[in-house]
Amino acid sequence: MSARGEAQQELRALHEEGRLAHAYPQVPALLARLDDDALDHAGRLLARLSPADVLTAHPETPAVRIAVTGRSTTAGLVPALTAQLARHGLLLIPYAAGSGGYVQDLADPASAVYAHRPDLTLCVLDPLTVWDRVRPPWQPYGVALEAERQRLLLAELAATHAAHAPQGATFVLNTVPLLRRFTHQLTGLAQRAELGAIWREFNADLLRMSDPAAGVAVLDLEPLTASGVRADDPRLGAYADAHCTAGLLAGYAREAAHLARAQRGDTKKCLVLDLDGTLWDGVLAEDGPEQVRAADSLRAGAFAGFRRTVEQLASQGVLLAVCSKNDPEPVARALAAHPDWPLSTDDFVTIVADWGSKAEGVHKIAAGLGISPSAVVFADDSAFEREVVRAGVQGAAVLPLDAEPALHSEHLLADGWFDVPFVTDEDRGRAARYREREQRDRRRAGAKDYESFLRSLGIEVDVGPAGSHETARIAQLSLRTNRFNLTGERLTAAQIKRLGQDPDALVLAVRAADRFGDDGVVGAVFARRDGAGLHLENMIVSCRVLGRGIEDAVLARLLHAAREAALPAVHALWRQAAANEAQRAFYAAHGFETASRTGGAIRYRHALEQLPPVPSHVRLRLRLAHDRAQEVESCTPSSI
Known part of the structure; x- marks a missing residue:
């Protein structure tokens, strides 16, 4: 049975035996082995748990209180949030408001949303936001007026939230996908382009409202829809007043969980990289320092793209380290042999190159930097080495890299391990x-x-x-x-x-x-x-x-x-x-x-x-x- 199948089976067994609350500390490791479909099922199981039961069994479990409200039905978001937070060792204490009453929920300081005393208040803007107030016949200018009214309303609700929510609470908005079934009601191509520009300005104005210091965050959903996630299903909208697809809600939940983790300061500090098959193509011990990049190949370009991603993270304060099963001298020569690479020896705060356990190597790196091993993200294309680190370094994040370097960057960025509310000057100078x-x-x-x-x-x-x-x-x-x-x-x-x-x-x-x-x-x-x-x-x-x-x-x-x-x-x-x-x-x-x-x-x-x-x-x-x-x-x- 695959690792995914074993994890699913263990979760089901814990649920059926009534032991899931007592086993909650084991849940993050099990969820780490699941793909998105299996994670969705796990979220539905975990959402049945009573948070009070988990806290009774494990009082030290970090909990996040989240209130969810929106323009339409948002109940499907709670299981997805439950799973995403559990992946990071957090326990969701949710409140889900009814359908469509978000203005009243947020404008009334005595509402159940504020009574929940949330750490995060999610005001979910679905794809019909603005359009529920637009009546035919309409033109782009009329949509612009309604979009501006919506923005001003949201600004008022954010101010009310800041005044009445608990200190430190964050009000969360999101950008709104523009659906083809609205753009293509315009037959004039010029008017269609005008509508697209107006909608992008509306979303840009929403993004400009983001101000973590003032307790406002805005999740950008465009990267989700650009990756192929469908925003709505007209049938669910017509028959269930649910105007966001399960895929969109799952992606939203993932980003909201990253936000919750960043707000708590649970940000990773150091990216520990393998070399062979991870940072470069080839095997150093076999190919030699000068040949590990497979010169002039398209595959080498995929590794170069990953190195550029790593370099960008490092420029914002992520510490880079190497943990490689190689001899130190060839590693140093390989890093110095390619001045055209985005990364060189000077970009790494420490390099561990030996033939010992990589779990021991990660512990050595953490100790040398004075950080907790749980603050490490470990990237390796070897399934064996990943399992060694997963078992031997409690709390470390292990990236599921494989033999396809073109996807290394996606795997690295998928979970926002290094997300922080702000990047400061101290962050940028951390490696120095x-x-x-x-x-x-x-x-x-x-x-x-x-x-x-x-x-x-x-x-x-x-x-x-x-x-x-x-x-x-x-x-x-x-x-x-x-x-x-x-x-x-x-x-x-x-x-x-x-x-x-x-x-x-x-x-x-x-x-x-x-x-x-x-x-x-x-x-x-x-x-x-x-x-x-x-x-x-x-x-x-x-x-x-x-x-x-x-x-x-x-x-x-x-x-x-x-x-x-x-x-x-x-x-x-x-x-x-x-x-x-x-x-x-x-x-x-x-x-x-x-x-x-x-x-x-x-x-x-x-x-x-x-x-x-x-x-x-x-x-x-x-x-x-x-x-x-x-x-x-x-x-x-x-x-x-």
């Missing part, structure tokens, strides 16, 4: 910063002791109010940082923007640089002031700068500033999260005393009597207002 880190490591290895190494770095830290251009980066740190996120709280850009507008709140960006380069924004401090003093609600520091004393310098400088401002105390919170256990004692190590314990949370208090020193190897500038700046030596009592 990892190379700077390698230089630091080499210098550390040559230093007499760690203290002299730190002093040699010339570390400079700037702490000050986050600028509007830094909001996206701080949100990204909040969503993606696990090890030094002292409460585990995840904040979207919209939430951070609102905090920045609160006169009693402080949102401080931590920026760092040293002799090897500028790391940009590497952390954030979220604080609040009241009569009891300064409350540190959370501190986040990127794992790539841990160990340089930056987090110690920031906390010590804040304590000094608080005493100079004559505050009565500084309060802090540590809350247990997925990977921050090692930081449980961080506050205590800086003189804080435990004030209370509740569940997995510890509240600390510092009386500001005995203060820790600011580490001498860090030069730190603290600014607590946009129009003032204090060097370490000149922080004034009025600065907090």
